[in-house]
Amino acid sequence: MPTHALPGGPGPLTAGLDEVARLLDGGGVAVLSGAGLSTESGIPDYRGVTGSLRRRTPMTYQEFVADEEGRRRYWARSHVGWRTIAEARPNAGHRAVEQLRRAGRVSAVITQNVDGLHRAAGTLDAVELHGGLDRVVCLGCGRTSPREELDRRLHAMNGAFREPDAATNADGDAELPAELVGAFRIAPCEACGSVLKPDVVFFGETVPRPRVQRCFDLVDAARALLVLGSSLTVMSGLRFVHHAARAGKPVAIVNQGTTRGDGYAVATVALPLGEALTTLADRLGTP
The missing domain is CATH 3.30.1600 (SIR2/SIRT2 'Small Domain')
Structure with missing residues (x-):
């Protein structure tokens, strides 16, 4: 996949964001979020520069x-x-995901985060993969x-x-x-x-099988998968990217840094999550 330039005009990053917007515009997009979505709420991530x-x-x-x-x-x-x-309080990224969900662009939210910020932003049915x-x-x-x-x-x-x-x-x-x-x-x-x-779910512990199956079902029911703020380093999240790709569903990734899923993505965007998601929500005319 091409690497995306910094914001500031036409280029691969803008094209990547346009592709994500097209996916969302069609609705039925499942979101898989990771620690990078919560850094703007003051919660450090696991594997970023300060992870x-x-x-x-x-x-x-x-x-x-x-x-x-x-x-x-x-x-x-x-x-x-x-x-x-x-x-910690939900940031612009969490709020934009909820806006997109209410507008019918996002069909489901699966999060690897344990901070409860999707729920606090109003996404009460977000599946908390790791509790x-x-x-x-x-x-x-x-x-x-x-x-x-x-x-x-x-x-x-x-x-x-x-x-x-x-x-x-x-x-x-x-x-x-x-x-x-x-x-x-x-x-x-x-x-x-x-x-x-x-x-x-601690490291070395297994995610309950019914919860994993629920996530697979949500990906199956979706038209596309959008990964937000996850490096996909561990299989716990990467398996859903593999599952979507095997089913022929488009995968898009918004993350500051490369991920293990980049090779499966039709678009990757390296913008801060709050900025990127707010731009998408505004562009798609969500309430």
Whole structure:
């Protein structure tokens, strides 16, 4: 695929955006969004220039389940980082996706993000492939509860445990010194006393099969697939690009940087997501 020039006049980037507009104008486009869509809301991505995976390896499911100290480290860091996620607000990109959905251009939204910002923008039926940080699940009894409820409990147990200058990653995990982590007290399930886990899919964990099938069904029902802000580095998202391409459905990608799906795309655009999506929504006359 050709690389796209920077904005500023006719060129491959403008042609790419025109192609995305043509796809959307026909309606029935499924969206697959990634962390790049939320960076303009102040949430860092995983694999961009400042991505968290360049600095550290995230918590794995296996470590979380097997190691109490691993859980202590996770919850201490997540307790601090949660405020960044909880206080984030939808940006122009999330709002434009919802505009396009209401106008019938977008038929479905699948997101790899766990920040809940599509829901906050009004896309209540967005499929959260990797779950949501605003929910907590008990690994013993299966009870789910709001994250804010757990946040209040952790605050009561740990006082004013805060590290205001801590850098927060895309999964709400803050960078903390070991001495702070070691003193942190973790909370068990109030119903059965077992282990609590954020209702998200950790690295090394499998996305529930019914949720994956739901996403495949949405791609099958769509006329085209539009990828927004994802490098498609992991198969969790790339499989939907493969699925669409095998079915002969056009794929378009808006992302700042190359992706593993570029070879399948009829158009790639390297604009910031808010700018590109607002331009598309305005051009297509959405409310």
